[in-house]
Amino acid sequence: MVTYEQNAGAGQIAYQYNRTYNQTRIKSVIHKNGSTTTTNTTTNNPSDGLATNDAQAKEWIAQRESSGSYTAQNGQYYGRYQLNLSYLNGDLSPANQEITANRYVQNRYGSWTAAQQFWQVNGWY
Incomplete structure (x- = not known):
């Protein structure tokens, strides 16, 4: 450029x-x-730095949680990954949603693929 x-x-x-x-x-x-x-x-690429299977699992979850919308809201859950508003600490930006979702999934499930498997059994992650 x-x-x-x-x-x-x-x-x-x-x-x-x-x-x-x-x-x-x-x-x-x-x-x-x-x-x-x-x-x-544009926003950060949601799959940036992820293995293909994790990127696909992340997008799969985003589509089921919010149809991929960064502004979707359902009570206390917000954004592309329907995170609890308290996790976002007042920063609802797409970039913060990506960072927070990656941190949440890594800490709770270890990978987006594991999070998707949990979602498929429970209907949430």
Whole structure:
């Protein structure tokens, strides 16, 4: 990706950088086309760093818990993984939901695959 540092006052390019980024970690990109600016925002990739079977189990759970929605709410349970609101400590962001869900599953089940197996027997995890 090529990025530019501009002089805000004069609107001139001060520096040009050629950089390589991990696409799953980019939060937003701003493209300037003529006088129109568009912003695209993404969240962390939910399966980032997981083995394929754990990534599939994690997505399976997310679909059953919230249809994959980061804003789903059912009483005291919130988000993509329907975590107890107290676990999220007031930070309902997708990034915090991912971190908290991974920590919860690791501590309770050891893996997302084990969490899915528990869910299939009990209807919850």
